[in-house]
Amino acid sequence: MLIRLARQSLWNRRGTALMTLLSLVISIALLLGIDHLRLEAKRSFTSTVSGTDLIVGARSGQLNLLLYSVFRLGSATNNISWQHYQQISKHPQVKWSIPLALGDSHRGFRVIGTNDDYFRFFRYGQQQQLDFAQGQAFAEVYQTVLGAAVADKLGYQLGEQIILSHGVGAVSFSQHKDQPFTVVGILAPTGTPVDQSVHVSLAGIEAIHRGWQGGAPVLGRQPKLHAEQLAALQPTVITGFMLGLKSKVATFALQRQINEFKAEPLTAILPGAALAELWQMLSMVENLLLLVTLLVLIAALIGMMTTLLAAMKERQREMAILRAVGARPWQLFWLIELEVLCLTVLSIGGALLTLTAGLWLAQPLLSSQYGLVISIWPWHSHTGIVLSALTGVSLVLGAIPSYLTYRQSVAQGLVIKL
Known part of the structure; x- marks a missing residue:
């Protein structure tokens, strides 16, 4: 009623x-x-990176290191010697390592130079592995794997060629036009910054910067490297790297050793602690x-x-x-x-x-x-x-x-x- x-x-x-x-x-x-x-x-x-025990970069604050290595925001203060990276990655407590070379872009999307270990060991969410929606990982110097959002927004398909740009701005006047990369793989969506990334090999990063200094080619357009030269390419520097350890107990000890590394000023951070600090700021x-x-x-x-x-x-x-x-x-x-x-x-x-x-x-x-x-x-x-x-x-x-x-x-x- x-x-x-x-x-x-x-x-x-x-x-x-x-x-x-x-x-x-x-x-x-x-x-x-x-x-x-x-x-x-x-x-x-918090689900952007999972299973990574330490992230290492040049000496800087932990938030800056987290932002440019995981979220593709900002820039590194310096590079890391490839020799020192190999020295640390061979530590008895290190189970796997993923090198990262940043500093280039493609139409506003960050380019990441890495190797096969990125697709084998990188985890996100609840220990989820990267999957391919199409194609496969790069096997040659001038091959690239696109994140899902990059391929979707720019309309790229397998077999297309793309030009990388020097720097991370949306517009760049320093482009590597003479060395295009062929799309050989497109990753499945992850809901992380991986979707916004263009992945190439470390050798590819080294190849496009041969003869470059200060963001421009020293002698103008550089000739394309021969097959023998491409096979012999080795990176000299990287931006940072991720480490997975054999034992969680060794995390703090190895972090302290890296932070006190005498040969080069480095910073090692725990992703979980850095994420908590970032969220506290927000x-x-x-x-x-x-x-x-x-x-x-x-x-x-x-x-x-x-x-x-x-x-x-x-x-x-x-x-x-x-x-x-x-x-x-x-x-x-x-x-x-x-x-x-x-x-x-x-x-x-x-x-x-x-x-x-x-x-x-x-x-x-x-x-x-x-x-x-x-x-x-x-x-x-x-x-x-x-x-x-x-x-x-x-x-x-x-x-x-x-x-x-x-x-x-x-x-x-x-x-x-x-």
Whole structure:
């Protein structure tokens, strides 16, 4: 009975109810959306690299090393000698190593020089291995493997040739036009910066920089190297490398040895610790966004209460008639509370549908532009608690106009005011 009356009452005031509903839907969608993106971004960040015990680069801060080696952001302070890399990678506690040579790009995407160990040992997420959607790993100097986002955005297929550029800017005037690379493999999507990367061999990086100095060829266009010269190519420097150890117990000891390496100033970091520091730095912005959204939601709830209070003056006669035909004061109280509950439940449902549709539409953009694979269902373990608390707050605020209706006498409502 009361539910039917509440539904009909809202329908009779559908214009005002709709505006209140829209404001609540937008506010709840913002709150759930920011919370969802925060958690999904954190999950995506922490799953970018998995199973790597140490990341080593030239002496710098651990965040800078993490950003350019894992997330392809920023630049290295210096290079590392290939000889010293080999010396460290042969340490008795080292199980595997992945060299990384950075500093070039292709149409805004970072180029990574590495070797076969990258495809064998690199892990992301829950110890997931890199898979090929098409083709295979590079086997020759002028061959390349593309990340999924690179191939998708630029429309590349196997067998096409690409030109690498010197530097990491979106636009470069120093290009290695005389030494194109052939696409021989395209990786399956990973939801990590791997999707945004162009992978070539270390020999390929060395080949395109033969005769270069200061970002330009010393003697103009360099002749293409012969097969014998290509076979004899050996890297002289790299940007950094990843290490997997035989025993986790040896991690801190080896980290200390690398940080105290006498032959060259190096920095070894633990990826997990560096990721935690990075997320801690971002937590202030994250909390500020949540606070602003919460204030918007509170404002919408107060607006709903204000709308109900204003409507009570217009509904005094309606409530008095209900009292006159036998409705008890507590029934009128719960009638208003049911209206508030209906608006809140509809707002929550509308917010979830709106947010899910928005995430479904934004998912390809987030994946291709930012390397974030976001779930389209914005529900987490605490979401039910948040929405229950929201419903409780709305009922408490709705109790104010409900109580005024409860206190109103029949005579007050039937008096015709001139």
